[in-house]
Amino acid sequence: MNAESSRGAQTVLAPGATIGILGGGQLGRMMAVAASRLGLNVHIYSPSVDCPAACVAETVSVGAFDDTHSVLAFAKSCDAVTYEFENVPAVSAKAASSVAPLRPSARALDVSQDRLVEKSFLRAQVGVDVAGFEDINSVYDLKRAVKRLGLPCVLKTRRFGYDGKGQVIIRAEADIAAAWNSLSPAPCILEAFIPFAREVSIVAARGLDGQIAAYPLTENVHRNHILHTSTAPAAQDDGSAAKIAAKILEQLDYVGVMGVEFFQMPDGRLIVNEIAPRVHNSGHWTQDAGCTDQFEQHIRAVAGWPLGDATPRHSVVMTNLIGDDVNAWAELAKKPGTRIHLYGKSDARPARKMGHVNQII
Numbered sequence: 001m002n003a004e005s006s007r008g009a010q011t012v013l014a015p016g017a018t019i020g021i022l023g024g025g026q027l028g029r030m031m032a033v034a035a036s037r038l039g040l041n042v043h044i045y046s047p048s049v050d051c052p053a054a055c056v057a058e059t060v061s062v063g064a065f066d067d068t069h070s071v072l073a074f075a076k077s078c079d080a081v082t083y084e085f086e087n088v089p090a091v092s093a094k095a096a097s098s099v100a101p102l103r104p105s106a107r108a109l110d111v112s113q114d115r116l117v118e119k120s121f122l123r124a125q126v127g128v129d130v131a132g133f134e135d136i137n138s139v140y141d142l143k144r145a146v147k148r149l150g151l152p153c154v155l156k157t158r159r160f161g162y163d164g165k166g167q168v169i170i171r172a173e174a175d176i177a178a179a180w181n182s183l184s185p186a187p188c189i190l191e192a193f194i195p196f197a198r199e200v201s202i203v204a205a206r207g208l209d210g211q212i213a214a215y216p217l218t219e220n221v222h223r224n225h226i227l228h229t230s231t232a233p234a235a236q237d238d239g240s241a242a243k244i245a246a247k248i249l250e251q252l253d254y255v256g257v258m259g260v261e262f263f264q265m266p267d268g269r270l271i272v273n274e275i276a277p278r279v280h281n282s283g284h285w286t287q288d289a290g291c292t293d294q295f296e297q298h299i300r301a302v303a304g305w306p307l308g309d310a311t312p313r314h315s316v317v318m319t320n321l322i323g324d325d326v327n328a329w330a331e332l333a334k335k336p337g338t339r340i341h342l343y344g345k346s347d348a349r350p351a352r353k354m355g356h357v358n359q360i361i
């Protein structure tokens with residue numbers, strides 16, 4: 001029995017209990033609002049008091065994510081702990097799980113923080129298709145791997161990549177040295193380039209009792225590597241993406257909401273790109289689809305409650321408001337059939353997610 005199970009892995013939280021959230025960004029903010037609707041309290045742990053979740057939570061602790069003493073003190077004051085981003089240091093996650101149920105578990109972080117571990121897990125333990133990949137630790141590894149995987153291919157840092165950061169496309173052998181220099185000395189992974197027809201995702205939850213509820217397939221369009229729109233339910237969903245997501249959740253004995261991103265090939269075949277052990281930007285449409293939204297679903301799972309109904313009553317297009325897009329808030333707020341969600345960030349820097357709108361279609 002590990003530390004978490006001996007600390008009451010089956011604990012069900014009653015209204016009035018406190019959920020700790022590692023991270024204070026917009027995902028934490030929307031989780032806190034959902035928790036509040038269910039009569040649960042939220043304690044945010046963030047490196048900055050000036051974060052989107054701070055003003056909607058009962059309690060905020062300020063500390064670094066790698067300060068295990070501070071994380072431990074925070075977790076001791078919570079009835080369960082969750083996280084809103086996947087780069088929580090493993091030692092801190094393990095410290096939290098020694099004093100409170102951590103949902104999802106530290107294992108979900110171990111798997112999703114490192115692209116090499118993630119792809120190996122997906123291929124070997126879950127048995128799903130992923131892009132061909134090679135472990136890269138030197139320019140010599142890279143030259144050999146480019147020969148094996150072919151051109152074009154994508155060099156990515158194993159850790160801390162998001163929204164296209166920490167990755168570079170290699171289109172010709174002459175690009176190899178520059179690609180390596182731009183990312184080294186970080187350990188990297190080389191991936192075969194996937195000529196996908198579209199990008200889709202599944203947001204799914206698994207409860208403490210093993211119940212699984214998946215939202216319908218969502219079609220995603222990226223601009224400058226950042227999610228631009230998510231349309232749900234996506235056309236042509238044969239249910240196979242939800243089955244893959246369920247396998248991943250079961251394999252990890254997962255509790256909470258997860259996002260699974262796929263490349264879909266012209267023949268319909270699905271290739272898993274990555275998993276996010278948290279609520280996911282491509283699930284924001286659920287807030288206005290007439291079902292239990294992903295934030296409430298996550299809180300229900302973390303609290304050990306039954307999962308809610310994940311069947312949407314409406315089709316929705318979610319559009320992210322990036323940087324200056326947010327300045328159109330007054331116009332967007334007037335639009336019929338549109339719900340606007342803003343994250344309370346004051347500084348609309350380029351590429352910063354400031355909010356999103358859900359258009360019911």
Ligand code: AMP
Nearest residue numbers: 131154162163164191192193194222225
């Ligand atoms: P990621 O950070 O891995 O989610 O990648 C960000 C985006 O880059 C993806 O949503 C794709 O649009 C593109 N991309 C990443 N990896 C590949 C790949 N192996 N083949 C083709 N496109 C990719």
